[in-house]
Amino acid sequence: MSELQADKLVDGTLARHAPPAPLRSRRLFTALSNAWHELRKSRTASIGAVMLVLLFGACIGTPWLATHDPIKQNYRERLQPPSAKHLLGTDRLGRDIYSRLLYGGRRLVTIAVVAVALSLLVGVPFGVLTGYFGGLADTIGMRIVDGLLAFPGLLLYLLFVTVAQAWKLEGAMVDVVLVSALALAGMPEKARLARGSVLAEKQKEYVEASRAVGDSSVRIALSQILPNIISPLIVTSTVRLGFVILIVAALSFLGLGTPPPTPDWGSDLSAARDYMETHPLIAAFPGLAICYTVLAFNLFGDGLRDILDPRIAER
């Protein structure tokens, strides 16, 4: 900082002697500490952030954290209570529940993140462009969005899953279909939000200024307006992540997700139902894992909303 001021004194301007760019790691650290400082304003957001860091840490570190092969069956050690060898006990096929939870979570969180990212990637440009151009494009675009919203609850996913089953898709392809369905179903919310914000931003002076300079419409819509509507998008995406996790878990609970033996919180929970009376813990762990994950996203999203929208924070 003192260097900067010295420059200023000598030259009277800052631009001619720009300060040397800080190291990349240093910049990342500053950005993170700034973000953390902002987050501290809301207790909900900071609790959510800590929970999310733990969650993502567990997802990334799964291969190192897991103690057993999540698929390997061991009939001699079936339905065991938690012990030093099996931290959370074993399931009906003698598989280590702790390791299954880790691998299942890694898969579930990946699916959710990819799906929400895709829905942003499709929905936001869709909403920004329809909102920006208006007219016929807007009318048609919004009717498509309304049509997608007409599928209540799980129905859209059920259609996709049925098609996947009919084609006898397996393994990763099932996940691809599921992710596409989730992205498609999440798209309307993003598109509407983006469109609404664009309609509001469009009237503002900076847009007019950029048009006067001669920027193309698409450029204005995507590079000028988009950065200004990012905070509501972040909030809804965070909350949506929790929601997507609930949907994926519900589908695999119904037996319509990835088939066994892939570790999966929903289908593990469903399989544990038969042993619920005698071994309630087996059904408890996957359920708690889902709760933890969804709660983490909800807390973080709620807190972010308070921080980013001060009008609500006052309450």
Next chain:
Amino acid sequence: MLAYTLRRIAQLVPVLLVLSVAVFAFVEALPGSIVDTLVGTEGGDIEEARAILTKEYGLDRPVHERYVLWLGRALQGDLGKSLVTRRPISTELLSRIPATVYLASVGIVLSMLIAVPLGTFAAVRRNSAVDYTAQVTSLAGISIPEFWFAILCVLLFSLYLGWLPSSGYVSPLEDFWGSLQFLILPAAAIGFRQAAFTTRLTRSSMLDELSKEYVDTARSLGHSERKVIFKYTLRNAMIPTITISGLQLANLLGGTVVLESIFAWPGIGRAIFEAILQRDYPLIQAGVLVLGVIVVVMNLLVDLTYRLLNPRVKLA
């Protein structure tokens, strides 16, 4: 209002068209044709049967003609026949609707009975112990998967305590008290979860209303706090709550697939789920179409009610 209503109804047409195209495209996206499924079970001269069935189902025509034909029949209430039971789908689905409506509406009423007093109280006694409890429980309620909550309820109330049956259904028209026994668990599972959303909403809209000037005016006129809250504030604060509950109800009609299958509840959601397991594609197609139409129409009704309740909203 009339012009607005008519315009909104006109806007429904393209939405329903998008819905019908999507549902039609679903069956088109399936591998093979419906004829293969049918021929497999009929026996006899396969080639001849194929030719007859292809003609009967109009599969020799181009896609757009088939779509128009299918849509025309659907509009007349002819949704085709189930591949499994061979009965008309419209009869199958109609017989399933009452159970779903029964469960969804009781669930929503229950959620409002929880959410409205709790949300109001939390807002009036802001930052009190009640407020924090309400906020924490509703956040937890949003985060708990409904199927897990349902299983835990079954575990506690049916398996351990033995108070209630774990699944099943009796029509309330046949045996009202008997049907309540089966209703309590699934309705509570729906009610608590939906209440988690509406409690938060009621609380925040109540807080919004309480900060308005008319509340101060009413107080300065010497009205009792009770009257201010119940007669003036709550009425206004209820508008968004009622609206959201209506939307929740619409969504529940198609969203109870999971709970209906846990509790063996013979509703339309379970019918679709069973159809998926049995690969009864025409039934899936028709079921999704019917539920989609119900949701679109319900949403419109909720929207119109909202305008009626809240004349301040501009009819844009």
